[in-house]
Amino acid sequence: MGATTYRDYSLTGPEASRSIERGLADAEWYQTPIDSGTRARLHARTNGRAAFDAMLWVALLAGTALLAWSVRDSWWAIPAFAIYGALYGGSADSRWHEYGHSTAFRSEWANSLLYYPASFMLMREPTVWRWSHVRHHSDTIVVGRDPEIVFPRPFAIGTWIGNMLGLFAVPQMLRRIARHARGTLDADVASYVPVDKHHNVVREARLYLAILAAVILWCVVATSIFPLLFIGLPSFYGFWLVLFFGTTQHVGLREDVLDHRLNSRTVYMNPIFRFLYLNMNYHVEHHMYPTVPYRNMAALHAEIRSDLPEPTPSTVAAYREIFRAVRAQQTDPAFELDRVMPEGSGSVASTHAEAVVGEDGWVSVCPADELDLGEIRRLDTAGATYAVCRTRDGSLHAVDGICTHSRIAHLADGAVVGDEIECPKHNGRFALATGEPTRDPVTKAVKVYQTVEESGEVRVHIPSLDAREERAVQ
Template sequence: MARPCSIEGPLRQDFINKLALVRVKTYGQGDMSEKRTPPVIDWYRSPISSELFKQLHKRSDWLGLVQTGGFLVIVASTGCLAYFSWTQGWPWPVTVMLVFLHGMVSSFHTNGMHELEHGTVFKTKALNAFFLRVISFLGWINFEVFIASHQRHHRHTLHPPDDQEVVLPVKILKKHFYQQGFVNFTSLWWHIKYTIRIARGKMETPWELYCYPPDGPQLRIPPVRWARTLLIGHGLIFAVSVAMGWWMLPVLTTLAPFYGGWLFFLCNNTQHVGLQDNVPDFRLCCRTIILNPVFRFLYWQMNYHTEHHMYAAVPCYHLKRLHEAIEHDLPPSPNGLIATWRQIGGILRRQESEPGYQYRAPLSDAAERRY
């Protein structure tokens, strides 16, 4: 069984840091630097008809704009409202509430980056690339590093050492929610140090060296370039704001990913925690949950996480339809965040007394016979 993870310092960039500041388990430096060929995993995928397969994989610039543009409109609207409240001298509790609301929606930049990184949101590649950079900049995310790691995560989901993006078991405590759900100074400080390090071309952790080996220096150019873009861009925002006296501007741009993250925390930490590793079945290592339409939209439909792993090329706006098509072949999905965290809480409590315990999601009799 995998060792418990530390929750204090992330190894993966923004996606893990802002999830729960979970540090995935690292194997020895020598282990990760060894030349090895990862095994090919024969993943089970719930069958769908060829016609439905084609329909679900169709990308749409219009639907992509609805998701991406709609999300950015919400971010811009909450930011403008908070700025207006500050400039007009509204009561300070109102301004604080509006700033916090802006941070809450801005926390989901991570999920937008994730979907755009898959290249499935827009039919037009240039639109994917453009909005990937916009959202990554707003979220302080080095999407180049994320891509290198996330490709391996999908191929070898929860199969260490070939997936170190998520390594089970993960320990989540109430204090982590309070630390990260309101004002997350730890994440801000980590991002600054991390981005400076990558901008200097310093790949240090075993997983970084595995994704960016020393004998491939050309592979490091894109993440280094983007890290420098983040530092220069956010540095300019801060400098202009100080010069012009626009104190609220950096709060609503540069600092926005680092406060109000309570909803993001509750959504994103549900994906794999407490489930099984080293199994070739996404139904056992991924968790789908049912959310209301507003939360689903902010979360970029990633509540359908089992479906996303089964068919990673399906655009996020088709995942609900995919879920409905294969629901009969999936474990029961918790309905809402309260039900989901009751399930997760029970698993985590049992793991305290049984460190090797992993929750096995119930499958149909036919599916169980496969094992």
């Protein structure tokens, strides 16, 4: 990229330690409260819709590939490959994203299965980008912390135009893949990928290079460029679509704030864009509630809209605003777009209440008929917090309320997925029966508590006060 930036956007420079000193790293972010019943409805996962959308995408890819092949000797090959490239190297981005969050399919194996090919189509190393995205959600647009600030200030217009064909971004990723294949991790990457995952990074980089080498060999044997035009090069010539949507997410908005309403942009887009982009145009909403599947983003938006700044009315309006900010940043890199908060915003009441533990250690959470399938209630008692939930097959569970990963998220704000509870911050999961971690990035278990339905009430057994105090809210 090369251009001089007005701040040090690396993850190992002075801004990294400064952001920690300023309390911006792994901090608590503003989240518009939603009642537990609505949260359960918004968090509902299914396989059917995700499978339909995935099959439609694959069918479009296969169809445009066939079309491009059939017209390969004519000028029609140019638009045919352009459409194929946009689907391959462009719309794979939102698939990679949704499968990485595990919010597309209810079944984790289906999300994982598709996460890897989508990563390859973008030349993104699966482990590196899984963890970089965890950090992006922890420290969104915090300079020195967020590895996914793709537009450092001042915005480099020449680089942006070159990247319409992936000319800077993709070679940069390929160079990093080559370094990782040699066993040398970038310092930035090593700062957010856990040490026990480093061997995965090296293995995946070698696999990528092996696949690319095989495609190049195929070209040599066939004395044709076409194998690379179908596998590999679309990551370049389809990159414009990643850029087209990605630019609308955060560009021009504020750095170093702990409120996604100030650093992310929600843009109303047409149904075709929303299919290609899997509803990530609702970007404020996604950052506030990364556990909500893409298919429910419009409903989430409707639910919290009164607490958000005015959404950008169209893609054209978003670019108009972005160009205004980018132009201003050429002379004043500190320029940021302001967001006007609605009256009374930030004061939406949270719904959880303090409960009292009885002499026998049991505490009433709520009437049984008020805890629906898939719903989670937060229970605060004696200085500790718990998440009490009912799975979609009806069983009751209670676990410690604070996620063990970065200890900034209440599990009650997350989702019940099968017999697991999912953290609202980075989609880490715990088995409800045992409290054991079942999905990265969590590695440490939460405690589980006996839960019953008795006399029309949901009741949880909390152990002795001493033990409770040890789990006091951080």
